[in-house]
Amino acid sequence: MSQPHYWFCIPGYAAQNYDDAYQEENDERVFLLSIREWEQYDFKKRKGVPYWLRTPYTIDSTVRVVGEDGYVYHKKADTESIGVLPAIIIKK
Numbered sequence: 834m835s836q837p838h839y840w841f842c843i844p845g846y847a848a849q850n851y852d853d854a855y856q857e858e859n860d861e862r863v864f865l866l867s868i869r870e871w872e873q874y875d876f877k878k879r880k881g882v883p884y885w886l887r888t889p890y891t892i893d894s895t896v897r898v899v900g901e902d903g904y905v906y907h908k909k910a911d912t913e914s915i916g917v918l919p920a921i922i923i924k925k
Contacts, residue, residue, distance in 0.1 A: 849923050863919050864887065864920055867887075883899060885898055886898065886905070890907040
């Protein structure tokens with residue numbers, strides 16, 4: 834983990850340097866999607882309502898969100914009208 838996670842808004846490229854970026858692993862049972870999980874589990878098709886991702890942006894008070902158009906953006910953390918898309922992992 835040697836660098837910030839650089840921003841790229843286009844689905845399919847949003848997680849471009851995810852594996853090399855600074856990060857902290859957590860074991861919550863209900864969580865927000867990381868940018869990698871969002872791409873891996875194909876949530877990029879969910880459009881219409883903006884929602885938060887847990888992968889931070891590299892500037893203070895700025896977070897990543899999925900916009901109404903399905904692209905990943907960065908917004909100020911105090912931006913209103915952004916929803917939460919909680920996720921869980923269910924073992925078979």
